[in-house]
Amino acid sequence: xxxxxxxxxxxxxxxxxxxxxxxxxxxxxxxxxxxxxxxxxxxxxxxxxxxxxxxxxxxxxxxxxxxxxxxxxxxxxxxxxxxxxxxxxxxxxxxxxxxxxxxxxxxxxxxxxxxxxxxxxxxxxxxxxxxxxxxxxxxxxxxxxxxxxxxxxxxxxxxxxxxxxxxxxxxxxxxxxxxxxxxxxxxxxxxxxxxxxxxxxxxxxxxxxxxxxxxxxxxxxxxxxxxxxxxxxxxxxxxxxxxxx
Amino acid sequence: xxxxxxxxxxxxxxxxxxxxxxxxxxxxxxxxxxxxxxxxxxxxxxxxxxxxxxxxxxxxxxxxxxxxxxxxxxxxxxxxxxxxxxxxxxxxxxxxxxxxxxxxxxxxxxxxxxxxxxxxxxxxxxxxxxxxxxxxxxxxxxxxxxxxxxxxxxxxxxxxxxxxxxxxxxxxxxxxxxxxxxxxxxxxxxxxxxxxxxxxxxxxxxxxxxxxxxxxxxxxxxxxxxxxxxxxxxxxxxxxxxxxxxxxxxxxxxxxxxxxxxxxxxxxxxxxxxxxxxxxxxxxxxxxxxxxxxxxxxxxxxxxxxxxxxxxxxxxxxxxxxxxxxxxxxxxxxxxxxxxxxxxxxxxxxxxxxxxxxxxxxxxxxxxxxxxxxxxxxxxxxxxxxxxxxxxxxxxxxxxxxxxxxxxxxxxxxxxxxxxxxxxxxxxxxxxxxxxxxxxxxxxxxxxxxxxxxxxxxxxxxxxxxxxxxxxxxxxxxxxxxxxxxxxxxxxxxxxxxxxxxxxxxxxxxxxxxxxxxxxxxxxxxxxxxxxxxxxxxxxxxxxxxxxxxxxxxxxxxxxxxxxxxxxxxxxxxxxxxxxxxxxxxxxxxxxxxxxxxxxxxxxxxxxxxxxxx
Numbered sequence: 001x002x003x004x005x006x007x008x009x010x011x012x013x014x015x016x017x018x019x020x021x022x023x024x025x026x027x028x029x030x031x032x033x034x035x036x037x038x039x040x041x042x043x044x045x046x047x048x049x050x051x052x053x054x055x056x057x058x059x060x061x062x063x064x065x066x067x068x069x070x071x072x073x074x075x076x077x078x079x080x081x082x083x084x085x086x087x088x089x090x091x092x093x094x095x096x097x098x099x100x101x102x103x104x105x106x107x108x109x110x111x112x113x114x115x116x117x118x119x120x121x122x123x124x125x126x127x128x129x130x131x132x133x134x135x136x137x138x139x140x141x142x143x144x145x146x147x148x149x150x151x152x153x154x155x156x157x158x159x160x161x162x163x164x165x166x167x168x169x170x171x172x173x174x175x176x177x178x179x180x181x182x183x184x185x186x187x188x189x190x191x192x193x194x195x196x197x198x199x200x201x202x203x204x205x206x207x208x209x210x211x212x213x214x215x216x217x218x219x220x221x222x223x224x225x226x227x228x229x230x231x232x233x234x235x236x237x238x239x240x241x242x243x244x245x
Numbered sequence: 246x247x248x249x250x251x252x253x254x255x256x257x258x259x260x261x262x263x264x265x266x267x268x269x270x271x272x273x274x275x276x277x278x279x280x281x282x283x284x285x286x287x288x289x290x291x292x293x294x295x296x297x298x299x300x301x302x303x304x305x306x307x308x309x310x311x312x313x314x315x316x317x318x319x320x321x322x323x324x325x326x327x328x329x330x331x332x333x334x335x336x337x338x339x340x341x342x343x344x345x346x347x348x349x350x351x352x353x354x355x356x357x358x359x360x361x362x363x364x365x366x367x368x369x370x371x372x373x374x375x376x377x378x379x380x381x382x383x384x385x386x387x388x389x390x391x392x393x394x395x396x397x398x399x400x401x402x403x404x405x406x407x408x409x410x411x412x413x414x415x416x417x418x419x420x421x422x423x424x425x426x427x428x429x430x431x432x433x434x435x436x437x438x439x440x441x442x443x444x445x446x447x448x449x450x451x452x453x454x455x456x457x458x459x460x461x462x463x464x465x466x467x468x469x470x471x472x473x474x475x476x477x478x479x480x481x482x483x484x485x486x487x488x489x490x491x492x493x494x495x496x497x498x499x500x501x502x503x504x505x506x507x508x509x510x511x512x513x514x515x516x517x518x519x520x521x522x523x524x525x526x527x528x529x530x531x532x533x534x535x536x537x538x539x540x541x542x543x544x545x546x547x548x549x550x551x552x553x554x555x556x557x558x559x560x561x562x563x564x565x566x567x568x569x570x571x572x573x574x575x576x577x578x579x580x581x582x583x584x585x586x587x588x589x590x591x592x593x594x595x596x597x598x599x600x601x602x603x604x605x606x607x608x609x610x611x612x613x614x615x616x617x618x619x620x621x622x623x624x625x626x627x628x629x630x631x632x633x634x635x636x637x638x639x640x641x642x643x644x645x646x647x648x649x650x651x652x653x654x655x656x657x658x659x660x661x662x663x664x665x666x667x668x669x670x671x672x673x674x675x676x677x678x679x680x681x682x683x684x685x686x687x688x689x690x691x692x693x694x695x696x697x698x699x700x701x702x703x704x705x706x707x708x709x710x711x712x713x714x715x716x717x718x719x720x721x722x723x724x725x726x727x728x729x730x731x732x733x734x735x736x737x738x739x740x741x742x743x744x745x746x747x748x749x750x751x752x753x754x755x756x757x758x759x760x761x762x763x764x765x766x767x768x769x770x771x772x773x774x775x776x777x778x779x780x781x782x783x784x785x786x787x788x789x790x791x792x793x794x795x796x797x798x799x800x801x802x803x804x805x806x807x808x809x810x811x812x813x814x815x816x817x818x819x820x821x822x823x824x825x826x827x828x829x830x831x832x833x834x835x836x837x838x839x840x841x842x843x844x845x846x847x848x849x850x851x852x853x854x855x856x857x858x859x
Contacts, residue, residue, distance in 0.1 A: 015447055015759025032566060033508060035597070045711040049763035050755035054282070057474045059511040060596055061403065061589065062286040078596040099423070099445055100760055107283035107422040111414075120411040121349040133300075133343040135379030136354050144351035145397050148407050152285055186349060 003030045005081060007043065008089040013050070013100045023089075024048075036069065036076035036090075040102075052101035060218065063151030066093050066158065067102050073155035075218045093158040106154045113174045117197055119181070122189045140185060147180040147226065149219050156213035156223065168202045172213035172223045175204060179226040182233070195237045204230045246690065247450045251277045251419075252674050254438055254454035256426045256481045259287035260402075260656070261638025262460030263409045263418065264663025265626075265670060269456075270416040272671035277452065279424045279441060281476045284410045285403075288462050288474040289659055292402030293514035293589050295384060295394035296657035298338035302355050302380040304371050305362075305392035311335040313390055316836060318654060321388045321545050322647025323792035323802060324838040325498070325810070328831040330624050331645045334654075334661050341660045342381060342395050349408040351397050352381045353586075363521020363578060365534060365541050384586075385519040386652040388545035388843070394653040399514050399589045402656055409660070424450070427768055429457070429484045429634070430689045436634040437681055439484065440693045442768075447759040449693060451686055455677050456670050459485060459628070459636040460663070463616040467777050469718035471613040472505050472512035481640060483772025485620050486779075490630035492812035492826070494621035494642030496776065497783035500649060500793045501550040501727050505612025508567035509597050512614065513590045513607060515652040518542040520586065522575040524553065525606065526561035529572065540843045547649040547793040548844035550611035554727050557610075565608065572606035579603075611727060615639065615655060617646045617793070618780070621812055626666030629812070633679070635670055637662040644810065647830065648792025700767045703752025710751045710767045716744045717774050725781045730797050734785035741781055742821050745774045779813040779823045786825055787811065790846065801847035804838045808851060 005028050012021040026043045037058045044051045056064035058077045065076040068091040070084060081088070096104035113119070156172040163169045178198050181187045198204045207227055214223040253269040255262040258280035266276035280287065301309035315335040319328060346352055357375045361368055364385075386394045397404040413420065423444035430437045430451070438453040464479025465471035485491040503524070504513050518524075523531050524542055534541040536552045544552075553571055556562070562569030575583060575590070580603050583591050587602075594602045620636035621629045622643050628634040637643065638659045643666075645658060699705055724737020748771040757764045789803035790796050810830050813823040838851065 013759050016756065033597075035509075044762065048755070049711070049753070050758075050761055052760055052762060055475050056282050056286045057288065057291045058509075059291060059593060061291045062282070062288075062474065064282055064286050080596075080599075103760070105423070105445065107420075110283060110285075111420070114411065114414045118415075120415040121347075125347070127344055127347040129340045129344070131343075133346045133381055136346075136352075137379060138354040138356045138382070141351040141354050141397070145400065145404055148351065148404055149400060151403075152283065184349065184351075186347075 003086050004028070005030050005039070006087045007039070008087065009051070009102065010091045011101055012098065013052070014098065015100070030081055034081040036079045036081065037065065039081060040076065052099065052103040054103050061151065063153030066106070066153035066155045067091065068093060068158065073158040073216045075153060075155070078218070093154050095157050095163050096154055104154070106152060109154065109157070110152045110173070113170060113177065116170065117174055117177050119177055121181070121184065121186050123186055124188065136185065144180060144184050147176055147221065150176055150221055151219055153218060155216045155218060159212040159216045161210050161212070162206050162208055166202070166206065169206050170198060170203050172227065175207070175230055176221060176223060176226050179230055191233060191237045195234055195241070198230065199234050199238060204234050207231070246448070248453060249277065249450065250453045251275045252454065253456045253458065253670055254452050255279065255458045255460055256439065257287070257459065257461035257640065258284035258420045258422070259289035259460060259462055259638065260406060260409055260659035261663040262458065263413050264660045265458055265460065265637060265667030266418040267412055267416050268664055268667025269671050269674065270418050274671060274674050277419045277421055279426055279452070280420055280422045281425055281444065283422045284413070284420045285406055287406060288477055289656070290403040290406040291474060292656045293399040294386060294516040294519070295396030295401045295653050296342060296405070296660070297386070297389065297393050297651065297653040298342040298395055298657060299335065299391070299393055300339050300342065300381055300383065300395065301391070302377045303383045303392045304373050305385065306383050309391040309393055311339070314338065314393060317389050318645060318651060319836050320841045321649055321651040321654070323649055323841065324804070324808065325495070325647025325791055325830050327624065327644040328835050329833045330643055332835065333624065333665065334645045334658060337661045337665060338657050341664055345405060345408060345660065346381060348412050350405050352395055353397055355380050355382045366521065366523045366531065366577060384516060385543065386515055387518065387543045387549065388651040394519065396516070398585065399516055399587050405656070405660070425765065426481060426484060428689055428693050429488055430686055431488060431631055432682065432685055433490065435632040435679070437679065440689050444760050447761060449690060451690060453681050453686070455674055455679050456633050456635060458666070458670065459620050459634070459640045460638045461640045463639040464776060465613050465616060467717060467721060467773050468613040469722050470505070470510045472502055472510055473613070478769060479773055479776050480769040482620060482776060483769050485628070486772055486775055486815045488631065489814065489816050491628050491634065492621045492630060492814045493776070493779055494618055494644060495648065495811050496618035496779040496813050497787055497794050497811060498617035498648045498792060499613060499725070499780060500546055500615035500617060501611040502546055502614030503549040503553055503611050504573050504609040505614070506593065506598060507565060507570040507608040507610055510612045511593055511597055513573065513593060513609065514587070515546070517573060517575050517587060517590060520578060520582065522573055522578065525572040525574050526556060527563045528561070529606070532556050532561065537843055544843040545649055545651060550727055551795060553611055563608065570608045570610040573609045574606055575602050576604060615650060617648060617650055618642050625669040626662065627669070635666055637666040648794055696768065697757070697764065700751065700753050700764060701757035705752065706750025707752040708747045708750045709754070710763055710770060713744060713747045713751055713770060714766060716747065717741065717777050720744060721777050721780065725784050728795055728797050729784055731785065734781055737781040738778065738785060741774060741778045745771070745778065745821060748774045775815050775823070782823055783811045783813055783825060801849050803849040804851040805849050805853050808838065
């Protein structure tokens with residue numbers, strides 16, 4: 001009948017002095033339309049109530065459940081077991097600080113990234129509640145939304161060789177964030193301002209172009225194009241700055 | 246133990262909480278939001294469809310204004326709402342949408358010229374005006390007279406949430422994520438903050454504040470089948486219920502959304518129907534227009550959910566291993582529309598169902614979706630019962646939704662109410678002096694530490710937390726669903742009372758060390774069962790049908806006896822039923838109760854003398 005799935009899950013509770021990092025095996029009978037969300041919850045409710053993992057919307061919208069699934073970072077909620085072999089290995093995302101088992105702290109990483117990129121509209125204009133909204137071309141709005149679809153799951157960072165080598169690398173998610181503001185007509189920052197943020201090895205010039213970020217992005221963001229776009233822009237800005245000296 | 250002090254403490258970092266925090270921060274006060282998850286994962290971000298505001302930019306929204314929006318909202322509420330609040334909301338919504346645009350939301354904009362749209366499966370043409378080019382565009386939604394729903398594709402919540410969180414970072418609002426508030430600190434009169442549990446280490450932390458706000462969303466997870474995120478478990482509500490002083494308003498008003506997908510209950514947006522999608526039965530035949538000739542698929546959610554359930558009961562449902570369902574058809578909208586304006590829907594269908602909605606039908610059924618009830622507040626967002634406690638968004642019963650809220654009104658409410666209540670909190674904080682009594686704080690912390698220790702050592706018993714939780718969910722599902730009867734509700738109440746006893750006797754099977762997810766569930770379980778009892782007992786007592794509350798044995802809306810709001814208190818910890826009180830639904834009446842224009846129903850008018858209602 002249905003398969004017996006074997007799960008190898010990374011276990012470690014840093015808050016328990018008796019806990020040692022190790023892999024633990026769980027066996028579960030596969031059911032119709034089973035996702036890793038369903039499977040992990042069943043393991044926790046029926047076999048080990050201490051198992052830590054993160055889910056929130058469980059609908060592929062919030063990005064909470066990034067983990068390494070059979071060697072590849074992805075969202076557990078929309079990973080169907082029928083697309084996986086009978087043996088499934090689950091590890092927490094690297095780069096981020098481990099909270100316990102499969103749960104990592106993406107919040108702190110991303111908050112630091114907002115601070116570094118000053119991730120908000122920089123403008124001198126005051127909001128006037130009595131005026132009509134400022135007009136915007138629909139194509140521009142759609143293009144901004146396209147980049148704002150990032151759910152901050154951390155998969156791109158976890159899959160990035162540079163991020164694994166240097167802690168201060170801003171990652172594809174951070175670079176994508178900069179691109180989002182760079183194309184927004186409401187943001188009055190200049191290319192020089194952005195150069196101060198990402199015109200170095202911690203930013204766009206640290207990217208080795210391996211593009212695993214785009215391969216694993218569960219929202220299919222055009223990260224490759226953005227990295228190319230920023231590299232050209234910042235390359236040109238770099239030259240301009242050189243000649244001005 | 247760490248103690249953190251702030252002027253405003255917000256429990257929740259979704260749109261309502263962050264909007265209020267920004268308002269307080271802009272007025273010069275310190276503000277901290279506590280959140281179970283990083284702010285951008287808040288359930289606000291899952292809202293796909295959009296936000297209602299009567300900008301009237303689209304040609305299909307021509308002539309729209311706050312008056313029409315107000316009228317739709319009051320009708321939508323089945324006259325159960327506070328009309329002063331609905332008025333405040335409708336008037337402020339357009340300003341808030343424009344403010345969001347200023348802060349960075351990439352709203353879809355008006356593109357002038359000819360375009361096609363669909364309604365009831367048929368194709369129509371519209372021409373957008375040249376002079377409106379680049380203004381905020383709107384789409385159609387259920388229960389509205391005009392196209393009024395502002396949107397960014399079908400990722401509105403996500404886009405607005407990003408902008409709001411950016412704005413928080415800019416304004417210096419701190420978000421302490423992976424932190425769960427577990428008890429209010431209060432002396433019976435004033436709230437002075439919370440005891441919280443750090444979800445990185447499991448340690449307790451006290452947060453002391455002059456003003457505390459509950460903005461933690463809905464509590465759909467007390468039901469087994471819900472569109473809500475797993476964090477929408479009512480944990481923050483239970484802290485208020487535990488005080489015995491703060492009432493919950495209209496807990497029996499629970500909204501079921503027509504299009505949860507089968508079997509995972511993930512929501513596909515009402516925008517599907519707004520953009521012209523249709524509901525089909527087992528014979529792939531449209532049926533909503535037969536029940537609701539005027540509005541068809543675009544009647545309010547309570548009405549559509551009810552007719553869908555009725556239609557399945559009549560034998561027109563599609564049988565599946567997960568029970569019966571119906572079909573949602575968006576195929577005629579075409580690939581460009583589906584992969585553009587309905588992309589999240591496209592992704593949900595392909596990822597979770599293996600269904601391609603460009604060519605295939607989507608299996609749907611009504612699923613628990615929204616809690617109209619919540620922490621009862623006045624129109625300033627101040628909670629009843631405790632000074633210094635506020636609430637906004639889905640967590641609150643501010644009460645612009647009454648017994649049914651319209652699609653797109655809740656996402657709009659988050660920012661509108663967040664702004665209004667945030668301003669009132671800033672006024673409250675101005676010149677506010679307070680004392681933090683150490684004995685009170687120590688007591689509160691000690692009580693929580695004892696609870697945790699007792700759970701860890703199974704001092705009270707060894708009931709399994711997950712089994713008790715399932716029993717609660719099962720009881721509600723059976724008795725307090727879309728259709729309700731006296732018999733079913735009585736059974737539900739008795740079964741929940743039994744579950745309450747079990748909830749007091751839970752013990753952990755794991756060691757409870759560190760973050761421990763089992764402990765997190767256990768800490769709120771008893772409170773959740775109390776809330777479930779508020780839902781079921783409130784529904785049993787309300788002998789009428791209004792909005793989403795639908796009593797088969799009392800099908801009429803009874804304005805004579807029930808034009809009021811239920812207040813549910815849990816007076817003493819040992820009680821086995823909530824104490825119910827009632828207050829008038831609205832003090833100010835702009836629109837007297839009348840026919841909604843959809844969802845035919847009998848009405849016992851307020852003027853009908855007693856005994857003449859048959």
